[in-house]
Amino acid sequence: DAKTTQPTSMDCAEGRAANLPCNHSTISGNEYVYWYRQIHSQGPQYIIHGLKNNETNEMASLIITEDRKSSTLILPHATLRDTAVYYCIVRVGESGGSNYKLTFGKGTLLTVNP
């Protein structure tokens, strides 16, 4: 399984962009990168996912390097409510397939400061 490496913690000022890095140097060609976050005492919340192209939705942007060995999640204007643990995950197997699995690492604790 492709493993991911994330910083343990990061700080960001409210209103500024939060850029969360993730290394996944052993990713295979057909494996997707997913980002989730977990706000204290809640279940994980899906943010965004991508294969090789950059992606953007109402929550965030995902930038994947050309060699796919790393990615960055960007929260364009961080708020206090964005304080959470952010997980970068490489999905194993085809969606719905017999070997499909989403394995969580330790993630990055992002603290947004006023």
Place this chain on the structure above:
Amino acid sequence: SAVISQKPSRDICQRGTSLTIQCQVDSQVTMMFWYRQQPGQSLTLIATANQGSEATYESGFVIDKFPISRPNLTFSTLTVSNMSPEDSSIYLCSVLAKNIQYFGAGTRLSVL
């Protein structure tokens, strides 16, 4: 998206007893998952539960300890059997819908 309801949201149980956690989703899904999150830790996958087949357990988890039912496409239960204080955790139900996994709020279990 998929909306997941878990019951109970929390419970305090005596060692040696069993607790069954229910997971209801608002749409039909093929794949459901059960995770455990121990205090201060990340999520660990317990098993994958597909309707109409036996649950597939991850290494370190066994059916006798964590029996799972999946009677239809919108419902599943996880039982934590013969509990000990080490089973104190948050147990989360998750479903796969259109390439995205959604999670319930979890069941916070304390075993005394």
